[in-house]
Amino acid sequence: MVSILKNNEKLTPYFFYTRFLKDVANSIITEGGISFKLVENGDSQIFDSNYNIEPITIPLLLSLTEQLSKFYKKPINLSLYNNQATKHVLNFLYKSDFFYIAGDNTNPYHPHGRKILNFKQEYLGDFIANRPRSDHRVRFYSLSENNLAQKLEEYTAEDDKRDFLISEYSYIVRDHFQDLLFDNANTADKIDLYIEILSELITNGVLHSRSNTFALMFVNKFATKFSISDNGIGLVESLKSKSPDFLYEPLELIKRLQEFTILKINTKILENFNYIIETLYYSSLKDRRGLFDLMLSVVLKSNGYFRLHCDNAQIIISSRMQKELIDLDHLRNQLFDIHRKLLINGDSVVSEMPQMTALKESILDHFVLLYQRICNKYNDDHKFSSVRFFNVKFRGVHIEVEIPNN
Template identity: 55%
Template sequence: MDDVKTILKSNSNLTPYKFYTEFLEGLADFYRNNEQAIKFKLFEKGDDDIYESQYQIDPIVIPLLLSLFEQLSKYHKQALSLILFNNRATIDVLEFLFQSDFFSLIGDNSNPSFPKGRNIISFDRGYLGAFKGKTIRKEHRVRAYSLADDGLSSLLKSYSNEEDKRDFLISHYTYKVREHFQELLFDNEFTAEIYNVYIDILSELITNSVLHSGSNAFALMFVDRFRTKFSISDNGVGFGASMKLKQPTFYYSPNAVKKILFEKIIINNIPASILDNLFTIFDTLYFSSLKDRHGIFDLMVTVVLESKGYFRIHNDNCQIIISNRMMDELLILNGFRNEIYNLHTTYLLNQIDERTWRNNLIIKSKSIQEAFISFCVKAVAKYSFDIKYSSLRFFKVKFRGVHIEVEIPNTLSDDNFNN
């Protein structure tokens, strides 16, 4: 069937890297030759070769799949078809996806005991049964966040100021993040002691996603014997459109970092349009480092410096991967970031006057900009075709939105999960 695309291949684990490469490239090939809506087949062999086949999916791929499904269903203005199979080869993954609320979210569920269905995929519910009776922790379920939930759209109308809207949403999602992920943060020694920092940052990220993306934000946190994983994905406007809306301030000039990077960095065989996307990611991180709130920059340094983990962020065709291999540069950046954050805090608490705040912020923003340029140059210098060690990845197929993945080891002995 030419209009059917397989999601899970037999005897292969669908990781984020395989999603961005093999899966999306196959999807792009389909749309180059077809205009009709694609159909998905969850398991490659279906009811064939059930004794020789085994299927696996990395849990943090699930938010990526949900974002993709939502994007395509919007494009076709209809729910897409997903073909299921329930047999000895497929039942473990099928049961895990069922327990994680995957099918509730993609379908038309209206039962309040389960997450509200997003009506993006149609499937035969008759296959969702006769399971082995396995259960998963409720904290391992995939989550969807949207302004259409909990009456948020109506509640936001009572606020005229954008900052007040943001404050309201952060307060709302702080409660949600605690409910959804706090217990998992306690399970890892590298996140347990700073769980409140993670809750603050994740609440900010979810708020940004629902405010700017115009879509659902999908998130999942998962803890196994070796690591804590977290993934958040939306299919919104992406960093490029978002950064174009940023206004100049006395300490931030839009595109200043990108302009310097274009002067300093050339990567052979990488088109300028893709470099622009890469530099936009860096510019977004730089902008985040200047803010009076915790955000995506703080997540990056907290994951790597405090929790010994990997931080991956994807936008359009590009992904950057930050780990302790850039420890020296991150320590410098984090030092300046702490000074900037403390400046904002002391000013908001009326402990320094406006003139002192402005003068010091101008100085510190210049210092962190210079450090950021060095950081970017070093990151590009570590670019390699070896995906395990490269700090950058460039993909043939664009994937709309912003997609963040975090992996934190439960012990320092596991350093083999950059995939």
């Protein structure tokens, strides 16, 4: 049985990736299955135990649990304990809708249960009076919600489906996160930008990754943090299915990266990392704000950090890489301005093709340089580098962001 929360360890995304995923994998290998208990010591050592969870870890936990429940074709057992040591974390998980989403809830006033965890409801009671902020909740997005799957049948083209979903999620995302974004000085004047980006990312999760998507945003006096997690097809399969257009040739950056070898690691794990870089490059060419713009806004405009994880690899971008990103930011803004001008004026792309192609080639070259610098820094000191590699595969796409509250 795997403990989700260890005594005196706050379950942050870092410990989720480095400790918890290993524990899950070892349990599956040694015990032939998986079951969870919420806390390490259960009902023993009550007054010597302390349990805590970083709120933005919750979408990762739900995403992993959904993967496991799909694999075993049943809810995963979770042992709960309601005592002096657990009441604070139980209270937060309960009031953030974690148990409603993970369990079998059918109450229409709460999120519909996904039936991915099996636990005893009687442990969820007698909580402390403290009530967390009402919008510090796990959000669940799926084509099964709000008749979206049925509405999508009215469209045949993928672009039309995407545009429809983005328009739908723009309202939902604004309702979920606008107040939280307003409470941070670094996001208050960029609310529309973040709503646009988050709507795009959620649409990617439910439409292109063909997956349910979990998200949570949390604000305190120090920072705004949020995470988005899906357990869909991942970046590799998604990019392999892309069609060429006048700016993007599928896998063109990866082909450039394969011309040289800097990292001597497992080829499959290296492929995961290369596809992360290709994804950011692809996003930098698009005519709508997305993943790359989120990274630039968080790191360059807010001095925060951005983490993107796929399968066995992740990249962590912080203000230490500002120098490498400034030129890319300038090129991206130039290209995006042309996209917007064409959209507003209704002009043919032919007139802007030479300039757009030149910008694209420059962006491609800068991504090659960025990749080389990231890899060289990893070789110099992998402990403090911007890239992490893991033996345990965590399927899907997982994004975490922290924006300081200046």
